[in-house]
Amino acid sequence: MPMLLIKGFYEIKGTQPDGDTVHFTADDPAEWSLVGGGGGRAVEHNTMGRATLRLDAIDALETHYGPARDHQPLQFTDAARDELLKALGFTDVQRQQDETVTAATPETVPGFILTRGADVHGRCVALAGSGVPPGTSGMDIDVDVAVLRTTVNHHMLTQGLTYPTFYRSLFTTLRTELAAAAKEAREARRGLWGSDVTTTGAKITGLPSLTDDVVILPKLFRRTVDYLRLAMPLSCYPAFLAGVQDRFSVLSTGERHTGLQHVVEVTNGDMVRMTQQPEDLVFEEA
Known part of the structure; x- marks a missing residue:
């Protein structure tokens, strides 16, 4: 290269x-x-x-x-x-x-x-x-x-x-x-990986849970902080992600997507997780 x-x-x-x-x-x-x-x-x-x-x-x-x-x-x-x-x-x-x-x-x-x-x-x-x-x-x-x-x-x-x-x-x-x-x-659960919950699920109860407790992919953190600032229920989070329009490909499937809602899910009302490991995604530059 x-x-x-x-x-x-x-x-x-x-x-x-x-x-x-x-x-x-x-x-x-x-x-x-x-x-x-x-x-x-x-x-x-x-x-x-x-x-x-x-x-x-x-x-x-x-x-x-x-x-x-x-x-x-x-x-x-x-x-x-x-x-x-x-x-x-x-x-x-x-x-x-x-x-x-x-x-x-x-x-x-x-x-x-x-x-x-x-x-x-x-x-x-x-x-x-x-x-x-x-x-x-x-x-x-x-x-x-x-x-x-x-x-x-x-x-x-x-x-x-x-x-x-x-x-x-x-x-x-x-x-x-x-x-x-x-x-x-x-x-090996080295460094932050021993605490990472990006794909297992982060319990989001408000901004303090993100800033003080939850260890997740920074891009997911940034999007979640931006959403929480809107003071809307997490059930609407996928729609917000669709509006942000991050463009990326999933290497394991070859799929190309616009919007992280394709690889982020909200369950039980307050759990947020990515369905793919970070290294399986390739983003387009803004």
């Missing part, structure tokens, strides 16, 4: 990193213009070349979703954030009460990213690694499974601290490897 390699460094002071988002500064800011072949969505960055990364193919539990900054169980949001920073090479991370990093050792960590594009928010969607890059910066390289396994994206799935969340731009060979890593972590 050809992906653009950009060499640079990670710096977290003054930011609020989480388990799937971190700041990265390109050694050559001009190389951001190469993302997406120069004709796709632009990566938003400052004059020094600093941009926000959204780590491809993984989704950590939410730390501050929406205007009310709703979060998922903090035990796992914090664990994912801490493991990501550790995997990149940061230690002794100090934070303010609002989670803004005030100091870390070292101040910057050299690394690289592998990317094919940006999301609708201007974040670079990337595989991320630290240390010596596997090629020349500013050039496309072939990203195989061996390279994928050196990235923090792969590491976070093996640790069971993020969910697999796939989009169509990810090549099949890489998706298959990441799905296998997630499945192995789930079967």
